[in-house]
Amino acid sequence: EDQVTQSPEALRLQEGESSSLNCSYTVSGLRGLFWYRQDPGKGPEFLFTLYSAGEEKEKERLKATLTKKESFLHITAPKPEDSATYLCAVRTPMDTGRRALTFGSGTRLQVQP
Amino acid sequence: SQTIHQWPATLVQPVGSPLSLECTVEGTSNPNLYWYRQAAGRGLQLLFYSVGIGQISSEVPQNLSASRPQDRQFILSSKKLLLSDSGFYLCAWSWGPDNYGYTFGSGTRLTVV
Numbered sequence: 001e002d003q004v005t006q007s008p009e010a011l012r013l014q015e016g017e018s019s020s021l022n023c024s025y026t027v028s029g030l031r032g033l034f035w036y037r038q039d040p041g042k043g044p045e046f047l048f049t050l051y052s053a054g055e056e057k058e059k060e061r062l063k064a065t066l067t068k069k070e071s072f073l074h075i076t077a078p079k080p081e082d083s084a085t086y087l088c089a090v091r092t093p094m095d096t097g098r099r100a101l102t103f104g105s106g107t108r109l110q111v112q113p
Numbered sequence: 114s115q116t117i118h119q120w121p122a123t124l125v126q127p128v129g130s131p132l133s134l135e136c137t138v139e140g141t142s143n144p145n146l147y148w149y150r151q152a153a154g155r156g157l158q159l160l161f162y163s164v165g166i167g168q169i170s171s172e173v174p175q176n177l178s179a180s181r182p183q184d185r186q187f188i189l190s191s192k193k194l195l196l197s198d199s200g201f202y203l204c205a206w207s208w209g210p211d212n213y214g215y216t217f218g219s220g221t222r223l224t225v226v
Binding site for chain 1: 155
């Protein structure tokens with residue numbers, strides 16, 4: 001069974017303290033790995049898509065990387081406004097025709113000033 | 114530009130009452146449409162998806178149903194709500210190639226009392 005596991009469940013950082021969030025997956029034939037940011041009470045906001053091992057994407061203080069078994073979301077010098085839940089999702093061959101995604105349970109990030 | 118509207122934002126309903134949540138997309142045609150439910154501490158669970166008018170696929174057996182009466186309108190319904198139907202409901206749309214992720218609506222917080 002395809003699974004997506006995110007760790008840690010929650011992370012508290014001081015402003016400027018860099019760290020990484022992990023998304024590990026057990027998927028046969030990955031067709032894409034997606035990162036989303038979700039603020040409380042709102043819908044998730046798309047951040048990145050990664051397709052192949054070794055691929056990297058960057059956006060402001062965020063950088064996403066992908067290996068054959070996991071993805072990392074690196075946060076460099078975070079600010080309080082980076083506080084949110086970060087969701088990882090994968091698309092498998094079974095999902096491709098319907099463009100569905102399988103989501104992890106997320107990492108709640110809190111950045112304190 | 115494309116936008117997605119979802120309403121209402123919050124809803125408190127008694128057990129056994131009916132439900133109707135509506136989602137509309139603007140600025141695109143023939144999108145894939147999705148209903149997801151998000152429970153606290155858990156990942157997003159795909160409930161229904163639709164690739165066209167009148168075409169609905171259900172992912173999990175449940176007390177809910179979905180309809181797509183128009184190209185850009187997606188409705189989530191129930192005839193009689195259960196306590197277990199409480200949660201955060203998200204509508205999303207996607208189009209184009211697989212590297213285009215979802216765009217989510219702002220969500221509906223449903224509390225069944």
